[in-house]
Amino acid sequence: MSFYVRRKDREITDLEELRQVLKTTKYISIAICRNNEPYLISLSHGYDEAKNCLYFHCAPEGKKLVYLKANNSVWGQALLDFGVTEECDYAYTSVHFSGRMSLIEDLAEKQHGLEVLVRQVSLNPEAKLAKITPERLEKTTMGRIDIDYMSGKKHQSPKSRV
Numbered sequence: 135m136s137f138y139v140r141r142k143d144r145e146i147t148d149l150e151e152l153r154q155v156l157k158t159t160k161y162i163s164i165a166i167c168r169n170n171e172p173y174l175i176s177l178s179h180g181y182d183e184a185k186n187c188l189y190f191h192c193a194p195e196g197k198k199l200v201y202l203k204a205n206n207s208v209w210g211q212a213l214l215d216f217g218v219t220e221e222c223d224y225a226y227t228s229v230h231f232s233g234r235m236s237l238i239e240d241l242a243e244k245q246h247g248l249e250v251l252v253r254q255v256s257l258n259p260e261a262k263l264a265k266i267t268p269e270r271l272e273k274t275t276m277g278r279i280d281i282d283y284m285s286g287k288k289h290q291s292p293k294s295r296v
């Protein structure tokens with residue numbers, strides 16, 4: 135069965151607008167599933183437009199990695215939250231995406247992913263990146279979500295913010 139955004143008046147179809155949401159938000163929430171048991175986590179992310187992927191870092195162990203090793207399919211959301219409007223509607227711009235998650239072993243890609251991530255989420259990225267040594271990078275667990283689908287929806291979001 136295929137689904138689509140039913141409210142065409144709220145749908146975002148412009149690819150650049152969808153990408154802007156992934157580029158300007160600080161975190162994503164992703165749904166994962168193992169043995170028919172759902173799980174949800176939020177992750178700070180950096181969006182690489184050229185590769186259409188999201189980079190994140192995490193602890194080397196934990197429930198999400200157990201789930202992801204069993205099933206690396208993810209469904210995620212990035213959200214710009216504008217709160218309740220005067221009309222008591224909820225104003226937002228959001229992007230849904232699906233993709234495959236994998237952990238990164240290659241040091242050069244880890245460095246690249248960390249740069250993309252830190253530049254997106256940090257107010258002072260260069261100072262933070264200067265502290266990264268090859269030894270620290272080796273110990274850092276980095277992952278990537280390769281995006282294969284995106285949809286977007288907005289409701290009364292200020293156009294200047296997206």
Ligand SMILES: Cc1cc2nc3c(=O)[nH]c(=O)nc-3n(C[C@H](O)[C@H](O)[C@H](O)COP(=O)(O)OP(=O)(O)OC[C@H]3O[C@@H](n4cnc5c(N)ncnc54)[C@H](O)[C@@H]3O)c2cc1C
Nearest residue numbers: 161174175176177178179190191192193195196197198199
């Ligand atoms: C805005 C935001 C950004 C985040 N960014 C990152 C990031 O970049 N990298 C990262 O690794 N994590 C990040 N986190 C935390 C992340 O959502 C998980 O809590 C964390 O990664 C641990 O996941 P786990 O499955 O390994 O935890 P585990 O400790 O293995 O999970 C075991 C159990 O702990 C409980 N649990 C786990 N996490 C939470 C939680 N957040 N709140 C309540 N209960 C919980 C659940 O019941 C779960 O079944 C972020 C969270 C938020 C809210």
